[in-house]
Amino acid sequence: MSERSTLGIIAGGGMLPGLVAAACRSEGRPAHLLALSGHADPAVIAAAGLPVDWIRLGEAGTGFAHLRRAGVAEVVMVGPVRRPSLAELAPDWRTARFFARVGLKALGDDGLLRAVVGEIESEGFRVVGVDQVLEGCLAEAGRQAGPAPDEQAEADIARGVVVARALGAVDVGQSVVVQQGLVLGVEAIEGTDRLLARCGELARAGVGGVLVKLKKPGQERRVDLPAIGVRTVEAAAAAGLRGIAVEAGGALVLGRAEVAAAAERLGLFVVGITP
Structure with a gap:
């Protein structure tokens, strides 16, 4: 994991966002949380001790702006996210443009996630895996x-x-x-x-x-x-x-x-x- 670049942590539910935040703190790496309302646990996010912005899933444009202002270069996506209905998303123009482009390809979870990763990287960020941030987190044989x-x-x-x-x-x-x-x-x-x-x-x-x-x-x-x-x-x-x-x-x-x-x-x- 880079020691200098700021890591953007796009946080869903569970304890994983807190573990990633703790790893960044222990290594002295700057990091910024982008917490997803209705999915991320407020207690986990508060305990992380990092700068944070909260967004809805449908606010991709706002989220990208927050990450840029924080000087983020690399992004990790962690924690479960329940797939919402289109009505729940209330997408901004950036999110609506994304769904208009991917269309039916987004029906499967893996297809949707691949499309999301591509969208984030098209904005100039590098998406990394959580196993690149948390050493020793993968199951051993x-x-x-x-x-x-x-x-x-x-x-x-x-x-x-x-x-x-x-x-x-x-x-x-x-x-x-x-x-x-x-x-x-x-x-x-x-x-x-x-x-x-x-x-x-x-x-x-x-x-x-x-x-x-x-x-x-x-x-x-x-x-x-x-x-x-x-x-x-x-x-x-x-x-x-x-x-x-x-x-x-x-x-x-x-x-x-x-x-x-x-x-x-x-x-x-x-x-x-x-x-």
């Missing part, structure tokens, strides 16, 4: 915490990989829950937390299932890599799952030590797999 997966868990992981790859190929989701060879649920627009809550109600008797998270084939790595954190571990445990498998080198582990501690406390395994 092998068991990270908890007991070793048994034969049934390994079979469920393998089944989850097949299904997750198929989902990703059609740009649907990144997460699958499998129990005893049965697919309890797949992630669509609802996100992992709601997927886990739904699967908890569908769980069968006997040994619990597993959550598998993979990046999509050909995914734009600089945005929207699959991620797990302490909340994911807690939600998996509440759903009766036995463990979580994430793609080594292709998924983020947010707060590695905290995730491992939660997994050990709750008796879940966390493993990095290479599909």
Whole structure:
């Protein structure tokens, strides 16, 4: 990560914007937050201790102006963002021009994100991946915490990989829950937390299932890599799952030590797999 250029942090929800801000502070790198109203957590943004501007998703022109005034050269996009309706966006002229140009290409999440990255870079900014900012945030291969997966868990992981790859190929989701060879649920627009809550109600008797998270084939790595954190571990445990498998080198582990501690406390395994 450059030590001199100002990093623009386009902040969605969750804890990731705060982690990126903390990394910038620890390295002495100047940074500026562009927080998305209705998505970014005000408490996380306030605790980040960085200059901040708030915008709606539909205010691309205003956002670019804020980034330029802050002297931003590189931009990282972090945190989940729920896709709004066009009415919710109330787009300014810059955003409306973008949607008029990309049209139907923006229907899929990955296609939309690629278009957004291209739009930001067309304004003279360089988009970087969060793994270029947070060293050591990518999942490593092998068991990270908890007991070793048994034969049934390994079979469920393998089944989850097949299904997750198929989902990703059609740009649907990144997460699958499998129990005893049965697919309890797949992630669509609802996100992992709601997927886990739904699967908890569908769980069968006997040994619990597993959550598998993979990046999509050909995914734009600089945005929207699959991620797990302490909340994911807690939600998996509440759903009766036995463990979580994430793609080594292709998924983020947010707060590695905290995730491992939660997994050990709750008796879940966390493993990095290479599909």
